[in-house]
């Protein structure tokens with residue numbers, strides 16, 4: 486008899502590098518963010534998977550690996566758009582087959598989370614989803630609109646607060662450079678407002694990489710978007726951190742394309758982290774430029 490082969494994810498957060506990866510949905514049902522294009526790049530159109538298929542994948546993963554994982558991640562882009570009852574079945578089966586798993590996480594769009602009732606989110610949390618990774622990107626309505634993110638500042642706050650009230654951890658991903666050279670101040674200032682209000686468990690920093698196949702690349706060519714400079718993104722990082730009052734949040738530049746890898750707890754370690762950024766900005770220009778050139782631009 487042929488062995489069932491579980492499907493693989495396109496991407497996962499770096500913090501899930503050691504996690505069991507379970508695909509509950511293919512691609513992204515939104516797939517319109519101007520800066521993204523990840524699923525087009527990998528040729529993965531959106532489609533739902535049946536519960537039967539997903540449960541069979543979990544069984545096959547259990548047979549293949551045994552009970553070796555302590556963390557698991559559900560993909561692709563937005564499993565939280567699925568019915569709570571579907572997710573509960575997946576989570577319960579995953580917990581049954583992998584009893585050593587302590588943490589299960591998933592990507593989730595703010596718009597999908599905002600549509601879920603507090604009861605549904607609590608049910609999903611109780612069934613075993615511990616953390617949601619949200620591509621927050623920007624708290625500025627203007628930037629969110631221009632980048633076609635399909636969400637708003639208000640929705641980001643509501644979604645974030647609902648996730649935390651349901652007992653799950655929240656990871657917000659902020660994207661340096663998303664406002665370009667023209668909207669960078671608005672991008673940072675409005676993002677600070679959201680982060681200070683929600684105080685997510687994790688504030689994770691990414692730097693915009695404009696992929697040649699993304700819609701933003703077209704805007705760049707047409708002159709409709711002026712890309713932030715490398716130094717501009719470091720200044721954004723400084724202003725963002727400086728504005729934060731998010732007691733208890735972990736601040737993490739945990740991606741290879743960040744120019745500075747600043748990491749620490751807020752608010753206690755804010756001064757130390759700002760000191761690292763200031764020390765870098767005080768280096769001679771030649772050294773700073775050499776550093777920018779040494780960092781890869783990757784998704």
Ligand code: SF4
Pocket residue numbers: 513514515516517518521522523562594620634
């Ligand atoms: S950034 Fe996220 S929500 Fe936007 S198109 Fe890409 S995968 Fe979908």
